[in-house]
Amino acid sequence: MTRPVVVDIHTHVYPPTYMAMLRSRKTVPYIHDPSDNGTPRLIILSSDDDPAIPIDQRGRPVDSSYSDISVKLDFMRKHGIDCSVISLANPWLDFVLPSEASDWAKLINDDLNSTCAQVNKMADPENNLLLVEKASLFAFGALPLSAPAPDVVQEIFRIRGLSHLRGVIMGTSGLGSGLDDPNLDPIWAALEATQLLLFLHPHYGLPDEAFGGPETTARYGHVLPLALGFPLETTIAVTRMLLSGVFDRFPRMRVLLAHSGGTIPFLAGRIESCIMHERKFEENGGDTPGPKRSIWEVLQTNIYLDAVVYGQAGLKAAIESGSTDRLLFGTDHPFFPPLNDHDGQWMSVTTNFNAIYASLKDAPASAEAIVGDNAVRILNLEEK
Template identity: 75%
Template sequence: MSRQLIVDVHTHVYPPSYMALLRARKTVPYIHDPAEGADPRLIILSSDDDPATPPDERGRPVDASYSDINVKLDFMKKHDIDCSVISLANPWLDFVPKDEAQEWAERINNDLESTCADVNSEKDKSLFAFGALPLSAPSSIVVAEIKRLRTLPHIRGVIMGTSGLGKGLDDPDLDAIWGALEETQLLLFLHPHYGLPSEAFGGPEVIARYGHVLPLALGFPLETTIAVTRMLLSGVFDRFERLQVLLAHSGGTLPFLAGRIESCVLHERKFVANGGDTPGPKRGVWDVLKTNIFLDAVVYGSAGLQAAVAAGSHDRLMFGTDHPFFPPLHDEDEKWPSVTTNYKAIDSCFGEKDSESIGMVLGGNANRILKLGFD
């Protein structure tokens, strides 16, 4: 792969203020500090907090890569990444009490902005960020924070989970937020967190037996697919035609299932178009995929990436790593397989001769879409 601009749009960081917030908690999400000499444990999924599991073994170990921006920069250098668009990882601020949400959102977003400003210079634009939203607060506060974020020089969008205000993304109360995002033209980075009920995988015992494989490999992609489909069915993309959404993990299973979703919509008798009494969507899945939705390239294989390209186009796909999750398990000096696998998938998907498309996915698209300012 020839050297081209590489921009990582899916890379997380927990600022020190957020780490302190998690350390002060005793219920999910929280950080458990084990015996001296061991890394803290991050417990962010309900399945991680099994009382039968000793506290020192719950969740996942959290080292400096989660919060130290210098570790992030070293990771970027090791993997030839020129620029990262950092974002708070799940579960964001969804759990914060409503009377504290505004304060924490401002604090976290100011931390992200100052981190980018401290690292960047006129000639070196290494970091930008997606802001976090105070979704447990009244929607007027969320809208105000979106408009404030638009004024911060290094913020290029917002990150959000699939529960919205707690009722899913087809909740009519989200319209004010969709409107603010459309007005400011801030990109919405939609990321899963809640997964599927443990019963979908056989119950807590089955999940415990196989670790994070089932909820992460299957639960997260299906969560994203369901959330976006609910947006479509409720007419969000009809009412907000200029809303721009970046879907994590190449859109979950949406690219592969788009045709099936479209067919079911066209045949659904409950919708007004077929004589029913439910409005139903006016725009089709394929139209939305090619107009409102961008996908990251965090899919770890050429088959999934080909589906993503077919669903949208190569100029709507952006490289990502999901750092600091999925680190190497053995040699600390080796490159991360979660990153090199995505590089290989991009090469395999387009072929060595299509260097232009490869360059667009690696960095050109992000530079254009997020207005990063690289020549």
């Protein structure tokens, strides 16, 4: 009897080098070590950096699960995850000085690659150090986006040569002006040429004003920025890519959207309807080029979605907008740890597992594809 391979394609790390850099900073993002030697605090969102909150309580606790790969491996064992495709957590290198960005990217990508190699060597059955069945790590690399575009392109091609890297992770800021910026074209071209998967992930959220101002935002803790700001940011970013013709110019680019696309699967129909009714677009008699390919076509040829949507309602929209072949299981580890039972399974993980199996109870092969087989195929994970 075999069980399905489980691959986690949404799982973050802060390698020790990156942690050290965050500790050296005093502005967001930064790490603060509390005076009582308690768990270090990560101040990652500008809304976290509230001077009214004592600095020892600002942000969120950032324990060893962020930087110690053995904690990740424990988490994998506990949840039956065979393989994780790790990625630097937000905000990546977006904030790094342009002159230093390429060096940081090289350092971190090499670090990720060697971590994967080291773990995979341990996991090799011939080494008698099998951690979990087929336990293995791969990674998405980080890009030096504050550096000039040619440097970013160079790092993309360098990443392709790193044995355990299978794609890159990127936020929605691009070169600072969003993902509809034509200056990103050389970067899209490099991603298309290398066929590295672009893992698009939110960080910036929405302006506080969208939530009723900073006081309203703060009233509900992290709920508004994380539950809404993140997915709505992704939604806006992808729509701007579509509207500006990125997917027309780079029809073979492959993009994995975090959190099941933000809300793209749900809103795809409305977006397409608004495009079809927009008088500004040439196709409708206006003077601005509109997108040439429909959002449905893009969802079925360029876009992959993780299955990090915490329920059947969202998952069914994700399946319907693309197919079960384009959805990939993820956990968002080490975010959303259990608040109380630290020894049990993480609710955030089991909720996503259960949604997949419940939504596809009549199609177990499709459930298995989402849980792992799709990632193996799409990211070529059998070749180490």
